[in-house]
Every structure is written in C-alpha cells, then in structure tokens.
Amino acid sequence: GAVVSQHPSWVICKSGTSVKIECRSLDFQATTMFWYRQFPKQSLMLMATSNEGSKATYEQGVEKDKFLINHASLTLSTLTVTSAHPEDSSFYICSASRGGDSYEQYFGPGTRLTVT
C-alpha cells in the first residue's frame, strides 16, 4: 500500500497562536510532499511543494513566513501555521510522492483547523 497519515485530524486554536500539522508516509519513502488547503465546497489548492532536505517551493500568493514547511526526513513533513487568524481556518491536506518517474500522489486524511 501507500499510506499517508496526518496528525492531528482536527485542531482548534486561539487567534495569534501557532499550530503544527504533521504528515507521515507510513510504508514508503516520500521524496516529495505537497501541502494543500481546501475551503468548504471548493477544490484543493496547492500551497507548497517540499523535497526532503530542501526548502519548500511555495505557490503564488502563499506566505512562506506564515506557513512554515519542514521536510526533515523521507517520511515526515510538517506544516506550521504561525500567528493563526480566523481566515486561516480550513481543511489542510498533505500528499506524498515516491518521486522519480512516479507521478502518483497519495493523500493524507486531512486536518481540520479552526481558529477562534
């Protein structure tokens, strides 16, 4: 299989605090991991692409200082939402790819973030 997990599955935090979301590939090594955001009734929007050991590449309009991404190992990537505001409330989903010639991405179950 190709299983990707995320932790936590949901989190509620106060405005101004930071939240860390973990994404793990459980049974394969992920050369590349992707972070998406999905607002209600909308599709997934790619936020950033991260390769193990390298700095993440952010999509246009995504603030890299607000959404800190670390891809420290071939099985773990983290997304930290810094100084969260209510407008950051969303469904955050990660995916992982084996890289090379593999174009398949395996998605995690998502993390629901609510900022109060």
Add this chain to the structure above:
Amino acid sequence: SQKIEQNSEALNIQEGKTATLTCNYTNYSPAYLQWYRQDPGRGPVFLLLIRENEKEKRKERLKVTFDTTLKQSLFHITASQPADSATYLCARNDYKLSFGAGTTVTVRA
C-alpha cells in the same frame, strides 16, 4: 496558468445507471490526467490515471477516456451503487496537481 474545469457541480442518478463526468482542460495537454474520489471531511483517494497517449483506461466499474483533440477527459461509473456517492475530482498532473472543483455524485437507491 493551466485551467481544469469540471462542468457539473452535482449529478443525481438512479442506482444501476451509468454516471458520466466531464473534465476539460486548457492550453497544452498534461502528461497525465488523474481522477480522485473525496468523501466529506476526508482526503482524496486515487482512482485512475490516464496518460496523454492513452485513449481509455478501465478499473472494475470505472472507465476514463482522454481526448487530446477535445482537451477533455470523461469519467464513467457503470452500474452505479449508493456507495459510489461522493465528490469526484479531476486533476491534471504537470508534476504538481491542479484540481478541478469536483462533481458531487448522488446515487439514489
């Protein structure tokens, strides 16, 4: 930028019928088109991938076509069942994925 559009926001069909979903893209053909299923509050689950040089792909009751002339992919669910009710996402894969808005399919028993 590369756009990907799914024409229908929602599709309601009777159990046993075939659901057909449409996905259109702009500009050049992607190397791959991929279809995913997403249930409420969950991440997408990969269903099928079709390459630019492939016309059709099948997996059990699912069929995907890729027409580079029309710049379109069709996704069919044959002999549909209530358990097929979900949102289906089309995505073009140019190394990174660009998703369509999705079509929510409801299969009535």
